[in-house]
Amino acid sequence: MTHERATSQSEGRKAKTKAYASIAAVVLLALGAWWFEPNWLYGWLKVLHVVAVISWMVGLFYLPRLFVYHADAASDGEPSATFVVMEQRLIKVIMNPAMMVSxxxxxxxxxxxxxxxGAWLWIKIATVIGLTVFHVFLSRAAxxxxxxxxxxxxxxxxxxxxxxxxxxxIAVIMVIIKPFA
Incomplete structure (x- = not known):
């Protein structure tokens, strides 16, 4: 049985190309800003970090939800094939780049x-390591x-x-409250 793809491969390639071009532009701008060390660099990298973390967290929340529905779908049916495409694109186009930028x-x-x-910072880093381990677990599950x-x-x-x-x-508490500062 052959399955029609939920979206074409060319659409997927276009989305992937746009995502990587955007990431490359941001990285190049960040490197240029770092080289010249302007006063505004820290604030803009903080913005970049927050946006990347939000994007990554969206993926970490949404992918397991997709797996909930995928687990109930017949493995040889069209819905399952659609879930595979959705899961792979979410990981490759959103989650992986967002995690790396974060x-x-x-x-x-x-x-x-x-x-x-600061102990708060090390606890925050430990939570980010935990999120990264969960990310790898989800990628393997996909x-x-x-x-x-x-x-x-x-x-x-x-x-x-x-x-x-x-x-x-836990990470947000560590960053905002800094209970062990």
Missing amino acids: WAAGLWLAWTGFGFS RKFAAGENTMTARKWRMANEIPTVLMI
């Missing part, structure tokens, strides 16, 4: 703004779904969906 900008901010000092080898139920995916929420709350 890490790069975040580490730069941690070094420049705080010199990697590959299993694509191969028709998912082993988790929709209920388990609903429960897994709470992991990034808890880690995000």
Whole structure:
């Protein structure tokens, strides 16, 4: 049985190209700004970091939700094929680039703004490591779904969906409240 793709491959390539071109432009601008070290650089990298984190978190929240519905779909049906396309594009076009920009900008901010000092910062970094581990787990799960080898139920995916929420709350508390400053 052959499946029609939910969207064409050329549309996917166009979206991917636009995403990578945007990321490249931002990275080039950031490198240029870093080279010249203007006063406004720290603030704009903070903006970049926050936007990247929001984009990454959206993916970390949405992908497990897709898995909930995908787990209930027949593995050889059209809905399953559509979920595979959606999951792969979410990971490759949004989540992976957003995670990389979050890490790069975040580490730069941690070094420049705080010199990697403060227990609150290390707890925040630990939560980001946890989010990264969860991201890798989701990426591997997407590959299993694509191969028709998912082993988790929709209920388990609903429960897994709470992991990034808890880690995000801890990270936000550390950044805003700085309880161990």
